[in-house]
Amino acid sequence: MGLGYLIKRVLTMVPVFFAVVTLVFFTIRFAPGGPFDEERRVPPEILENLNKKYHLDEPLYQQYFRYLGALAHLDLGPSFKHSNRTVNEIIAEAFPISFELGTYALLWALLIGLFAGGMAAFKPNSLFDYIPMSVSIAGICLPTFVIGPLSILLFGLWMEWLPVAGWDEWPSKILPSLTLGFAYAAYVSRLTRGGLMEIRNQDFIRTARAKGLKESTILIKHSLRGGLLPVVSYLGPAFAGLLSGALVTETIFNIPGLGRFFIQSALNRDYTVVMGTALLYFTLIFVCNFIVDVLYVVLDPRVRYE
Amino acid sequence: MAPILDVRNLKAHFHTRRGVVRAVDGIGFSLEKGETLGIVGESGSGKSVTQLSILGLLPTPPLKIESGEAFFGGLDLLKASPAELRSVRGNKISMIFQEPMTSLNPYLKIGTQLIEPLTRHRNLTKKEAWAKAVVSLEKVGIADAESAMNSYPHEFSGGMRQRVMIAMALTTDPELLIADEPTTALDVTVQAQILDLLKALQKETGMAIILITHDLGVVAGMSDRVLVMYAGKAFEYGTTEDIFYRSQHPYTSALLRSTPRLDTEVGSLPPIGGSPPDLMRLTGGCPFFERCTVRVNDCKEIFPEVKTFADSHRSYCHLKELPQ
Numbered sequence: 007m008g009l010g011y012l013i014k015r016v017l018t019m020v021p022v023f024f025a026v027v028t029l030v031f032f033t034i035r036f037a038p039g040g041p042f043d044e045e046r047r048v049p050p051e052i053l054e055n056l057n058k059k060y061h062l063d064e065p066l067y068q069q070y071f072r073y074l075g076a077l078a079h080l081d082l083g084p085s086f087k088h089s090n091r092t093v094n095e096i097i098a099e100a101f102p103i104s105f106e107l108g109t110y111a112l113l114w115a116l117l118i119g120l121f122a123g124g125m126a127a128f129k130p131n132s133l134f135d136y137i138p139m140s141v142s143i144a145g146i147c148l149p150t151f152v153i154g155p156l157s158i159l160l161f162g163l164w165m166e167w168l169p170v171a172g173w174d175e176w177p178s179k180i181l182p183s184l185t186l187g188f189a190y191a192a193y194v195s196r197l198t199r200g201g202l203m204e205i206r207n208q209d210f211i212r213t214a215r216a217k218g219l220k221e222s223t224i225l226i227k228h229s230l231r232g233g234l235l236p237v238v239s240y241l242g243p244a245f246a247g248l249l250s251g252a253l254v255t256e257t258i259f260n261i262p263g264l265g266r267f268f269i270q271s272a273l274n275r276d277y278t279v280v281m282g283t284a285l286l287y288f289t290l291i292f293v294c295n296f297i298v299d300v301l302y303v304v305l306d307p308r309v310r311y312e
Numbered sequence: 313m314a315p316i317l318d319v320r321n322l323k324a325h326f327h328t329r330r331g332v333v334r335a336v337d338g339i340g341f342s343l344e345k346g347e348t349l350g351i352v353g354e355s356g357s358g359k360s361v362t363q364l365s366i367l368g369l370l371p372t373p374p375l376k377i378e379s380g381e382a383f384f385g386g387l388d389l390l391k392a393s394p395a396e397l398r399s400v401r402g403n404k405i406s407m408i409f410q411e412p413m414t415s416l417n418p419y420l421k422i423g424t425q426l427i428e429p430l431t432r433h434r435n436l437t438k439k440e441a442w443a444k445a446v447v448s449l450e451k452v453g454i455a456d457a458e459s460a461m462n463s464y465p466h467e468f469s470g471g472m473r474q475r476v477m478i479a480m481a482l483t484t485d486p487e488l489l490i491a492d493e494p495t496t497a498l499d500v501t502v503q504a505q506i507l508d509l510l511k512a513l514q515k516e517t518g519m520a521i522i523l524i525t526h527d528l529g530v531v532a533g534m535s536d537r538v539l540v541m542y543a544g545k546a547f548e549y550g551t552t553e554d555i556f557y558r559s560q561h562p563y564t565s566a567l568l569r570s571t572p573r574l575d576t577e578v579g580s581l582p583p584i585g586g587s588p589p590d591l592m593r594l595t596g597g598c599p600f601f602e603r604c605t606v607r608v609n610d611c612k613e614i615f616p617e618v619k620t621f622a623d624s625h626r627s628y629c630h631l632k633e634l635p636q
């Protein structure tokens with residue numbers, strides 16, 4: 007496995023990517039409606055001009071190849087609804103905000119999840135275990151559109167600790183990132199607990215004890231690596247999910263991130279923006295999972311030699 | 313000469329949700345410097361739990377040491393503090409386990425694991441410990457020791473991993489090596505190699521060995537003394553000659569009869585009928601009662617008092633004399 011496996015993964019990505027481009031392109035084109043439907047009062051000549059300008063008058067397959075050609079140069083085309091702006095510009099402006107939000111959310115997830123899970127594993131079947139694990143069940147079950155407004159009510163409106171909307175100074179970033187990261191923190195805490203508990207019962211931990219090693223050495227040197235592998239493999243999907251799944255949080259907290267653009271564009275058939283964003287999300291999901299694969303190979307020697 | 317390990321009346325029970333498992337229920341034995349004690353008994357008779365509880369390697373709870381002493385030098389291991397125990401483990405007493413495939417950490421290089429007893433107990437630097445560990449690996453017959461140090465466990469077979477475990481156990485020149493069925497998981501030729509290796513190393517270092525096995529043939533070849541265990545109890549204890557030629561216990565005799573020898577055909581071995589009792593449902597009597605072919609009235613209700621024969625030959629059975 008090892009390096010060869012990683013190269014193979016990248017290569018198999020190319021056809022998959024093409025399939026995704028094609029699928030998204032045609033799905034959204036066959037959805038009823040078009041980008042200029044709402045502009046009822048537009049005279050037919052102008053509509054014709056608009057269609058011409060954006061090549062919407064061409065046969066679909068021609069548009070498809072035109073899109074592919076531009077994509078080869080990483081050009082995602084013009085937005086149909088935001089006049090004079092390209093999809094590249096929109097992404098360049100909105101994605102960093104989503105990225106920042108996702109990163110903070112991931113940090114919360116790791117910070118809270120590792121701490122809670124570690125505590126639970128250290129004192130299993132005690133209150134240190136029961137309390138965080140019950141909270142995590144709640145975190146997994148409650149959707150963001152419940153946790154978001156609740157946290158706004160609690161911390162923003164009643165206690166007046168934190169701003170409840172926007173994305174500027176750091177206090178305004180706490181609630182949204184926490185809201186977004188909470189469910190992920192819950193997962194991380196369960197994975198941490200499960201991983202560490204499983205390692206504790208391994209024969210090689212008994213060997214480490216039989217050598218007279220201190221509990222702290224056993225935990226840090228002998229347990230963490232194997233015990234945190236489940237968390238590591240979850241990081242990829244988690245980060246991809248945080249980046250592409252922030253739509254609800256961005257809407258609740260009124261944050262100008264990419265998720266909001268994505269929703270708006272899908273609703274008003276801004277074909278190129280939907281395409282561009284979808285492809286970006288897809289690429290991100292792949293990249294995140296790929297990085298985890300690399301990490302896995304680094305962390306688990308058995309994978310390297312298989 | 314004072315024994316190096318002297319265990320008396322050890323009782324170690326698991327307190328589980330379903331009930332109390334009397335895994336070790338009144339075990340005693342002792343061994344001298346340089347001696348080998350063989351512990352035999354069927355699966356589940358408490359051989360591993362006995363040793364693991366002496367070294368404090370089982371989580372408490374569920375295990376509870378109900379009574380007993382285990383003197384190692386001046387220290388009662390059963391009452392020692394965790395720190396005291398840690399300073400003995402891997403230092404003066406080393407242990408190797410039944411499961412060679414899983415007893416090494418798959419995420420760490422062999423060298424990293426091998427030097428730990430030395431850096432922990434001998435205050436050696438990593439470099440000094442590394443050099444010593446290479447020598448130990450060579451001693452256990454690993455050819456390219458230096459490259460083995462840089463390998464991971466999964467690159468080795470079970471037999472090689474058990475050699476690594478032995479090397480690791482012996483880096484600190486322990487006074488006592490506890491080997492818990494070190495060859496059960498390995499194939500027959502490898503078994504013989506490992507046992508020969510242990511014998512040779514013992515000759516060289518003068519360490520004492522506790523060898524757990526359910527193979528009487530192995531015991532005969534390796535041990536000076538033998539402890540026969542059944543359902544957490546000591547049934548018979550004595551020198552290897554006592555046990556093999558002058559056994560005073562029907563269970564030992566049955567075990568011996570069911571063990572292949574060079575002059576018997578495999579098909580003619582009479583296995584012991586029935587199976588060991590559920591350790592949660594022990595009555596006050598002898599746990600072998602139901603399977604015993606020579607039981608008497610008392611066996612069901614009363615566990616027999618110890619009977620001492622020549623020297624330290626002890627047996628627990630109501631029968632005055634064992635019918636030959």
Ligand SMILES: Nc1ncnc2c1ncn2[C@@H]1O[C@H](COP(=O)(O)OP(=O)(O)OP(=O)(O)O)[C@@H](O)[C@H]1O
Binds near residue numbers: 356358359360591
């Ligand atoms: N954690 C535990 N909880 C409850 N019972 C246990 C636990 N560990 C072991 N036991 C029980 O203790 C008894 C003795 O187990 P032990 O491992 O000492 O047997 P053994 O003689 O070493 O057997 P084997 O030859 O199979 O290794 C068994 O009946 C086992 O089921």
Ligand SMILES: [Mg+2]
Binds near residue numbers: 360
């Ligand atoms: Mg055992």
